[in-house]
Amino acid sequence: MNKAITDGIVFMPPQFAGGLEVWSSGDGTPGADTYEDALNAAFVPADQDFGGALELQKADTVQKLRYMGETPLLPGCYLRVRARVKAISGNLPSVRIAGWAGGAGGAHVTGVAETGPAVALSSYGQVVEVSAIVGAGARTGVDMVWGTEALYGHFGLDLTGPSGGVVRIDDLVIEDVTHVFLRDMISLVDVRDYGAQVDGVTDDTAAFELADAAAAGREVLVPAGSYYLADSVTFQNRVRFEGSVVMPEDKILGLTKNFDLPAYIDAFDDDEELAFKKAFQALLNTAGHETLDLGGRLIGVRAPIDMQAALANRTFFNQRRVIRNGQFSIFSGPAWDTEIVTSQARYSPNDAKRLTGVANVANVPVGALVEGNGVGREVYVRAKNPATQSLELSAPLYDADGTQVFTFKRFKYILDFSGFDDLGRFTLSDIEIQCSGECSGILLPPQGSGFALRDCFITRPKDRGITSHGEGCQGMLIDRCQFLSNESPLAAVDRQSIALNANANDVKLRNNRAVHFRHFAVVGGSSTILTGNHWFQGDTLQNSPRMAGLLLTRTNNRGTINGNYVDNSFIEWSNEHDQAPEFSNEFSFSQLSVTDNTFLASHVASWFNYIVVKPHGAGHFLNGLTVTGNSFRIIGTPIERVEGIDTSFADLDYNRFQNVTFRDNMFNNVIRTVASPITIEHTQTTPAQAWTVDAGPRLPFNAWVQGVDAVLAAGPLRDDSNAIVYATPYYQAKQGPDNDQAVLRWEGELKGTVMVTVRIDDPF
Incomplete structure (x- = not known):
């Protein structure tokens, strides 16, 4: 309530600039002396702090200043009276708000407090505000309790203490503060x-x-x-x-x-x-x-x-x-310490996502990372069954058949959703998860679809930013988020933290930024879309190893990697989450598109590659890979080539490559610029019936020449008598000791120049 607004009541007294005839040196009652033409008072029109101000010299023991108008006191209404004062010269007085309580017929209401708390002026030029609240009720904060008998007041202030000093007073303010009390x-x-x-x-x-x-x-x-x-x-x-x-x-x-x-x-x-x-x-x-x-x-x-x-x-x-x-x-404390449990268990590829015969299974926490021989990266305990002594895993193990001792590490997450059976369509937006290098960020539920993060920061996780220990990442959307590592000072190979992992399909990672993790993302599902992301994992070492920024562990990937900035890291495509890593009547490494990305690295070893395929079993091959429109650049010592096969476990079957397109990319500081299909100019200087076209150094993955798409003569073909001959050859692919040559066979011995387009995949 504010009566000045609701009822149009005027509480504010006039400004001193309007004249001092309404300002009394007494109680403010009719007939009291005023400061008009008084020797100790004058209006100062231009004060640096107040604008217009009343300059007043203290001449009396209590120098009073009262407005002679009757300020109404309405039932239930509380007024705050305040003024700003500063000492100019002479003795320093004290200042207090004061008033005269008037009742019916102009009678003085006695027995009530008519002064507020005093404030001593302690220095010249310092502006001091004094105030007091007046009203009927004895409420906390009311300085002058006047009860219901008082109907109005003459308000102003008193100067007390030593006399002789000169002060300046800003215009008095009286305002309704009833809302504080009622x-x-x-x-x-x-x-x-x-x-x-x-x-x-x-x-x-x-x-x-x-x-x-x-x-x-x-x-x-x-x-x-x-x-x-x-x-x-x-x-x-x-x-x-x-x-x-x-x-x-x-x-x-x-x-x-x-x-x-x-x-x-x-x-x-x-x-x-x-x-x-x-x-x-x-x-x-x-x-x-x-x-x-x-x-x-x-x-x-x-x-x-x-x-x-x-x-x-x-x-x-x-x-x-x-x-x-x-x-x-x-807040730091032992609640964030990683739980580590070791236990003997048995694994069988025939039960691909389960450990059985688990010793002390009750002590193994759900959501724990599984480590052991033949265990791929980012395999977690999804659930446990103490009655059957078994653990359900988030992914199969590639080479762990038999019994061994496994290690289980349960990281601690600020937001832990693992207790849900199913949680879907849940979103975190505009949130920072500040881990302070002591814990991890988010543990997803074991089941659910459509979990989303947008415009979030996951800052300095100790171990993981976002962990999926089941399929709670189905259709997960991560947009415009930043993942900031706690391991920036370390060499890339010494870092252990991972920004995120996913096991299920249809994950979308868009326009995110990840800084100095061991890996940006470990993706085990298919139909993943990564677009507009920037992940960088460099360090200050020269010619040092780099780690995979993006790990794809699904062979039939159906993934799209488009428009990303891959900085001082590489993309690794493996099948480490395959319980039978050898090829067995499947699509093998298939359906992956890597287009229009920027790849940049500085001061790396010459054997560094930007795209690495790592089969964990024999017999696999490329069966649908598109690498087009990318920019590959190296700062410092050139690298040999941008792509490679990691044969730590097995090599690929180059004879079965199908549907591979690797072309229209840009290369800077790369020794071997590769493409498939690729057009090679071949010149035969001496007549021959068989022309050997060598494509080896320029074929992606050091693969084989599987086919020849075109042969076009670049000028006349001539026989040994130098006569022009019009002829068409047939070709033989997979020639030479490394199967990276094609032989063109003509009807007779010819010489000349031809443009030959070869490819590393089976054209049929």
Whole structure:
């Protein structure tokens, strides 16, 4: 309430510039002396701090200044009177707000406080503000309690203390501050009025519900104090928490009209971590909202947040929900230490995603990374069954048949969704996960589709940014996020952290940035789209090894890698998540498109490659690979070639290459520029019936010449008598000791120049 606005009442006295005849040196009552033409008062029109100001010399023991107009005091109305004052010269006085209380018929109301707290002026030129609140009620903060008898006042200030000093006074301000005291005037319903006990022990659930029902569109107030709620409460009106609530973990506090984290922080006594858990619980249990706004707050976390335990009442949820606009940060402590368990277990390729006969299986945590002989990268424990002594894995093992001792490492994540059975269509937006080099970021649920991160930062994870230990990454969308490593000072080969992994299909990684991880992404599913990303993994060493930025572990990949910036790293395509790594009636390494990317590396070893295929078993081949429109550049010592086969486990079957296009790329500081199909100019200087065309150094992956697409004479063909001959040859592919030559056979002995287009894949 503000009477100056609602009723048009004028509380403000006139400015000193309007004349001093309305400003009294007494009580301000009619007939009192004024400062007009007074020897100790003058108006100063241009003060550097106040503009116009009253300059007043203290001549009396109490030098009074009162406005002679009657400032009304209305029932239930509270006024703040304030002034700014500074000492100019002479003795330094004290200043206080003061007034004269007037009642009916102009009578003086006695027995009330007519002065506010005094402030001593301690230096010249320092602006000091004095203020006091006057009103009828004895409320906390009211300096001059005048009761209901006083109808008006003559307000101003007093100068007390030593006399002789000169001060300047800015225009007096009187304003309505009733809203500070009268909650019922601003549509508040107090839960105490409906039986809340404010002792933190008595169940106030019913009182809260009654207050909410009575509010009818007004705001519910929870005043200072502690309130215990034994059951769930959902407010249908806005609620303001000046006090805090205590409630069981499984009970829900629903704030339908002001659903955001700051409201929950107020409700739960500024405990940000608890407030987030209760807000998340409400997010998945009420239909009135689909987004939790963190309000830009930083949430301090003391231990991993078990998101399913915070929800408490369900393990399955598949509706769109969003958490946005805030930051998670951790408090250091042992809660973030990695759990490490070793256990003997048996693996059989016939049961590709399971370990059996697991010793002390109960101690192996779900979500743990699995390490051992024949275990590929980023294989996790998806579930465990103590009754059968078995563990379910996120991916098969490529060469672990038999019994061995495995190591299980359970990283600790700020947001841990592993307790859900299925969680789909969940989004994190505009959030920073600040790991401080002591923990990991997000552990996805074991099952679910459409998990999304957009415009998020995952900063300095100790081990992992985002981990999928099952298929909770199905259709995952990660857009415009930044992954910032904690291992930037280390050599690339010494880094251990990984930005993210995925096991399921249809993952989209778009316009992200990842800095100085061991790997940017380990992708085990198919139909992945990576576009517009920038990952860089260099270090300060010269001619040093680099690590794979992108690891693809699915042979029939169906992936698209387009428009990315691959910086000081490479793309590795393997089948390390294949329980039978040898080729066996499958599509093999197939359906991958690498187009229009920028590849850049500096000061790497000459054997470095940008695209590496790494078969883990014999018999595999390329069966659908497109590498076009890319820019390959090296700073420093040139590299031999941009592509290669890692034969640590096996080589490819070059005789079975099909549907391979490797062309229209740009090369800088690369010795062997390769393409397929590729056109080679061959000149035969002496007549011969068989012309050997050598394509070896320029064929991708040092592959074989499988076919010849075209032979075109570049000028006349001539026989040994130098006569022009019009002839067409046939070709023989896979010639020479390395099968990288083609032989053109003519009807007779000829010489000349031809343009020959050869390819490394079977044209049929």
